[in-house]
Amino acid sequence: xxxxxxxxxxxxxxxxxxxxxxxxxxxxxxxxxxxxxxxxxxxxxxxxxxxxxxxxxxxxxxxxxxxxxxxxxxxxxxxxxxxxxxxxxxxxxxxxxxxxxxxxxxxxxxxxxxxxxxxxxxxxxxxxxxxxxxxxxxxxxxxxxxxxxxxxxxxxxxxxxxxxxxxxxxxxxxxxxxxxxxxxxxxxxxxxxxxxxxxxxxxxxxxxxxxxxxxxxxxxxxxxxxxxxxxxxxxxxxxxxxxxxxxxxxxxxxxxxxxxxxxxxxxxxxxxxxxxxxxxxxxxxxxxxxxxxxxxxxxxxxxxxxxxxxxxxxxxxxxxxxxxxxxxxxxxxxxxxxxxxxxxxxxxxxxxxxxxxxxxxxxxxxxxxxxxxxxxxxxxxxxxxxxxxxxx
Amino acid sequence: xxxxxxxxxxxxxxxxxxxxxxxxxxxxxxxxxxxxxxxxxxxxxxxxxxxxxxxxxxxxxxxxxxxxxxxxxxxxxxxxxxxxxxxxxxxxxxxxxxxxxxxxxxxxxxxxxxxxxxxxxxxxxxxxxxxxxxxxxxxxxxxxxxxxxxxxxxxxxxxxxxxxxxxxxxxxxxxxxxxxxxxxxxxxxxxxxxxxxxxxxxxxxxxxxxxxxxxxxxxxxxxxx
Numbered sequence: 001x002x003x004x005x006x007x008x009x010x011x012x013x014x015x016x017x018x019x020x021x022x023x024x025x026x027x028x029x030x031x032x033x034x035x036x037x038x039x040x041x042x043x044x045x046x047x048x049x050x051x052x053x054x055x056x057x058x059x060x061x062x063x064x065x066x067x068x069x070x071x072x073x074x075x076x077x078x079x080x081x082x083x084x085x086x087x088x089x090x091x092x093x094x095x096x097x098x099x100x101x102x103x104x105x106x107x108x109x110x111x112x113x114x115x116x117x118x119x120x121x122x123x124x125x126x127x128x129x130x131x132x133x134x135x136x137x138x139x140x141x142x143x144x145x146x147x148x149x150x151x152x153x154x155x156x157x158x159x160x161x162x163x164x165x166x167x168x169x170x171x172x173x174x175x176x177x178x179x180x181x182x183x184x185x186x187x188x189x190x191x192x193x194x195x196x197x198x199x200x201x202x203x204x205x206x207x208x209x210x211x212x213x214x215x216x217x218x219x220x221x222x223x224x225x226x227x228x229x230x231x232x233x234x235x236x237x238x239x240x241x242x243x244x245x246x247x248x249x250x251x252x253x254x255x256x257x258x259x260x261x262x263x264x265x266x267x268x269x270x271x272x273x274x275x276x277x278x279x280x281x282x283x284x285x286x287x288x289x290x291x292x293x294x295x296x297x298x299x300x301x302x303x304x305x306x307x308x309x310x311x312x313x314x315x316x317x318x319x320x321x322x323x324x325x326x327x328x329x330x331x332x333x334x335x336x337x338x339x340x341x342x343x344x345x346x347x348x349x350x351x352x353x354x355x356x357x358x359x360x361x362x363x364x365x366x367x368x369x370x371x372x373x374x375x376x377x378x379x380x381x382x383x384x385x386x387x388x389x390x391x392x
Numbered sequence: 393x394x395x396x397x398x399x400x401x402x403x404x405x406x407x408x409x410x411x412x413x414x415x416x417x418x419x420x421x422x423x424x425x426x427x428x429x430x431x432x433x434x435x436x437x438x439x440x441x442x443x444x445x446x447x448x449x450x451x452x453x454x455x456x457x458x459x460x461x462x463x464x465x466x467x468x469x470x471x472x473x474x475x476x477x478x479x480x481x482x483x484x485x486x487x488x489x490x491x492x493x494x495x496x497x498x499x500x501x502x503x504x505x506x507x508x509x510x511x512x513x514x515x516x517x518x519x520x521x522x523x524x525x526x527x528x529x530x531x532x533x534x535x536x537x538x539x540x541x542x543x544x545x546x547x548x549x550x551x552x553x554x555x556x557x558x559x560x561x562x563x564x565x566x567x568x569x570x571x572x573x574x575x576x577x578x579x580x581x582x583x584x585x586x587x588x589x590x591x592x593x594x595x596x597x598x599x600x601x602x603x604x605x606x607x608x609x610x611x612x613x614x615x616x617x
Binding site: 004005006008009012013016017020282285286288289290291292293294295296297298299384386387388389391 | 444447449450451469470473474476477478482484488489490491492493494497500501502503504505508509510513533549553
């Protein structure tokens with residue numbers, strides 16, 4: 001019974017004094033929105049990348065010449081295949097193709113479409129592809145960025161590559177890669193291995209690197225040692241190193257935002273604290289009046305607690321919902337560029353919803369506790385003084 | 393039997409500092425139930441200080457105040473709040489209303505923690521607003537009211553929990569003649585209801601009212617009946 005009258009009074013007070021709270025609510029929404037948006041972006045990017053990396057080979061090896069990666073001999077495939085515990089050994093061909101007039105480049109990847117490991121990755125980024133029509137002529141699959149760029153230069157159905165030997169190679173644009181894969185495939189061109197070798201000016205027995213799996217994790221270090229014994233000029237890259245590099249990249253950017261957030265929140269709390277401790281504030285008078293008409297210190301603090309918890313919860317929910325819409329519906333205009341950096345081809349990344357509930361919970365606590373403290377401590381200080389003094 | 397007993401009460405502001413000020417000096421006073429008492433005197437004579445001590449809004453430096461058999465001068469906060477919520481109704485010179493709320497929400501405020509049902513609270517609020525002749529402005533925001541209407545809203549709020557004692561601190565200082573007379577009529581009604589009323593005022597009009605039982609003159613922190 002008492003609760004219903006208290007709630008009635010609380011809602012009336014909040015509604016009637018909305019102009020008093022609007023500033024705090026707007027700033028809170030903005031802070032929560034920015035932080036949640038950053039979290040949504042970094043979590044979505046990480047989860048998309050991790051999902052993609054999940055299907056990548058455990059290891060890739062490249063030959064080094066004068067400390068730089070060079071063409072890897074095809075004969076290494078047989079030697080690596082002979083190692084115990086190694087499976088799905090596959091050659092890879094890739095390289096940059098420069099579109100000189102505009103100083104843009106495409107990443108050409110040559111793929112053996114019949115190889116089992118490649119088939120898994122391809123299924124993720126292009127869905128089911130009918131190979132017969134695709135392989136019946138020189139065809140390629142292009143990322144959205146490539147497609148838009150070629151369209152703008154009137155290459156709507158095909159593109160003519162110029163090989164390093166000066167020959168022209170006309171390749172049909174078969175299909176666009178799924179927009180969801182833009183993060184990794186925006187500037188990518190997938191084509192059969194032999195066609196890629198021809199366009200990149202590589203011999204048939206030359207490949208860029210070799211990918212393979214080692215299903216038993218405990219054997220990974222052993223395999224690396226064996227590879228270094230077999231080839232003195234080899235560079236071995238592990239999948240977990242790549243994962244760590246990506247994690248660090250986005251954690252670093254997210255961390256910068258976290259520092260900015262903490263600075264903002266401390267400033268905001270100081271402003272709030274200042275506002276509530278102002279000697280002649282209406283807040284002070286209001287507390288004095290309530291005390292004078294019979295409210296105890298606890299009654300006053302209860303009112304202030306609920307009043308501000310409503311503000312915190314409303315701001316938090318609105319901030320998170322707005323951030324969700326901004327990132328996952330509007331694809332985070334402006335903010336996404338900070339995370340993705342300057343792109344070779346304009347990239348319209350699609351963020352796949354991924355909500356870090358644990359982190360959101362932490363944000364709520366990190367926001368709510370200082371907010372309530374910034375309001376309740378001054379309110380308590382006023383409430384314990386004599387009502388007569390507070391009403392002055 | 394006296395409803396208010398004041399024994400040797402002194403009040404010193406900024407005690408122990410170089411600018412200490414003795415607002416009340418050894419006051420002794422007894423007020424009987426249902427009396428209407430006028431505390432008269434110039435500004436700074438100690439009237440408002442004495443009222444705030446009786447209302448337990450402040451504590452005396454020395455001495456004892458007993459109201460309805462309960463020593464209120466040293467009450468801990470929780471008990472002082474309960475005392476204010478139950479026994480005392482205060483009307484302040486500057487009304488001290490919650491400006492953004494409506495009249496009925498202001499009048500309701502003292503009852504929020506009373507454990508009464510919403511229906512009972514609304515009934516009491518209606519009754520109180522009627523007594524103070526402000527029920528026609530029930531839903532109006534206080535900041536839009538005239539001085540006289542604010543005064544009546546403050547009266548309704550002071551009456552809503554049906555206190556035994558009404559304390560009025562310079563109630564007509566901000567009112568014109570018409571509203572002062574209206575206020576006096578409300579006081580008369582309260583007197584006829586058996587309320588104990590103490591009015592601190594420097595308006596001589598109150599001293600000649602037929603229902604006033606005592607006029608206590610205050611000067612320089614002292615009083616003489």
